[in-house]
Amino acid sequence: MKNLVFLLGLLFTDLLCAQNQNDSIVDRPSHSEGVGPYEYMEVDVHPKYPGGMERLSQELMKEVSRSYTGRECRKLAEIRIEVYVKVSSKGEITYVEISKSNCEKLNEVVISAFKKLEKFEPAMKNGHPVRFAYIVPFVFTQ
Numbered sequence: 001m002k003n004l005v006f007l008l009g010l011l012f013t014d015l016l017c018a019q020n021q022n023d024s025i026v027d028r029p030s031h032s033e034g035v036g037p038y039e040y041m042e043v044d045v046h047p048k049y050p051g052g053m054e055r056l057s058q059e060l061m062k063e064v065s066r067s068y069t070g071r072e073c074r075k076l077a078e079i080r081i082e083v084y085v086k087v088s089s090k091g092e093i094t095y096v097e098i099s100k101s102n103c104e105k106l107n108e109v110v111i112s113a114f115k116k117l118e119k120f121e122p123a124m125k126n127g128h129p130v131r132f133a134y135i136v137p138f139v140f141t142q
Contacts, residue, residue: 045124047087047132049117056117063113064106068140073103079140081110089129091119099135110138 049056073079080102086095096114098107123132 043123043125043130043132044127045121047091047120047123049120059117060113063116064109064138067109067112068106072105076103077141079103079106079138081106081138081140083110083114083136083138084133085114085136086131086133087120087122089122089131091122091129093117093120094131095133103140106140 081098082100084097084099085093088094093114096111101107122129
């Protein structure tokens, strides 16, 4: 694997879905429905990872690189994976799912990396912590 690129620029702008103060959520559509209808709600403050976006990127890249040998999908010049993540109103990652991938053998490695992350500072709306969901894109070039 020559390069591992973690795209955080779209972290909070690609797909945003926050929940109201009582922590209810509109379920994500199935893969067959695509990105589909969400209940969008703007938040005042997005979730923050301790140490910022750079540290989040480093932690994920370190964990994925530790487990990924490059052999799993070597026939692909570029591996693209989109990860759907929910952060609770307490800052914990409560759900991780691969929403798109062209390398199924790498999916569990990416999910495992997210599950090992520290707690986030939760998203805030009107001074109250709220759940937040988003899609994080990964691109691996070989």
